[in-house]
Amino acid sequence: MTTRAVAAGRTRERILRAAAERFAGAHYDDVTLAGVADAAGVTVQTVFNHFGSKEGLLTASIAHFAGEVADLRGEVDPGDVDGAVEALIRHYEALGDANWRAVADADRQPALRPLLDGARSEHRAWLESVFGPLLPGADTPRSEAIDALYAATDVGTWKLLRRDLGRSEGETTAVLRRLVAAVLEGSTP
Known part of the structure; x- marks a missing residue:
């Protein structure tokens, strides 16, 4: 039974890696x-047996590799603007597209909405954690400062600069860096 479980785990991992590559490289x-x-x-039946549907496969592959974003961003000391921007650039250069x-x-694709909502919440929490000491205390x-930081650091801003411009x-x-600095200067605690 242990050998079968190990083989099933390896099969699942191969499927998740293949799915992550496909979803990262093409539209849904x-x-x-x-x-x-x-x-x-x-x-295809093996994929169905493991994940039930394309949506299930997408959700599982994103959950499985969610740690990669944290690894790409790494540790950023609170208040370290340069470190935060460098972390975002590492993340977006690898996964921004x-x-x-x-x-x-x-x-x-409605299946993507809850995943994006979760990613947005995580990004907002990251902004609060990294820039919190530099933000005003009043709610x-x-x-408003976090909203402005979000706009300055969103993947859409990276895409505009790197791909469109x-x-x-x-x-x-x-x-x-200039955008983040301007937000922080305008909202000094």
């Missing part, structure tokens, strides 16, 4: 269970 509608199964070296595709697909000004990674880093 362009990812097929047949393509994931082929890449994982299993049948996939994140943006998920945002673009969410209007057509309304603090909340063609800025380099270094130029994008510099602009994000």
Whole structure:
């Protein structure tokens, strides 16, 4: 029984890796269970047996690899603006295009909405943690400052700078630093 459980775990891991690569590299509608199964070296029925549906596979692959975002961002000391911007750039350079595709697909794919809502909550909590010591203490000004920081550090801002305006990674880093600094200067505690 142990050998069977180990083999099933390895199969599940191969499927999740194949799914994560497919979902990261293409729009949701362009990812097929047949393509994931082929890449994982299993049948479509095996994918169904493990995850039940394409939505189930998406949810499981995102949950399985959620730690990668934390690893990419690493530890940032509260109040370390440069460290925070560098962490975001590492994250977005690795996963920004996939994140943006998920945002673009969410209007057509309801399964993505709760995942994005969770990611937004996590990003907001990260902003509060990293920039908290530099923010005003009163609820309304603090909340407004976090909203402004969110806009400055959102994946959409990175996408605009890197993909739409063609800025380099270094130029994008510099602009994000300026945006964050401007928000923080305008909301000094």
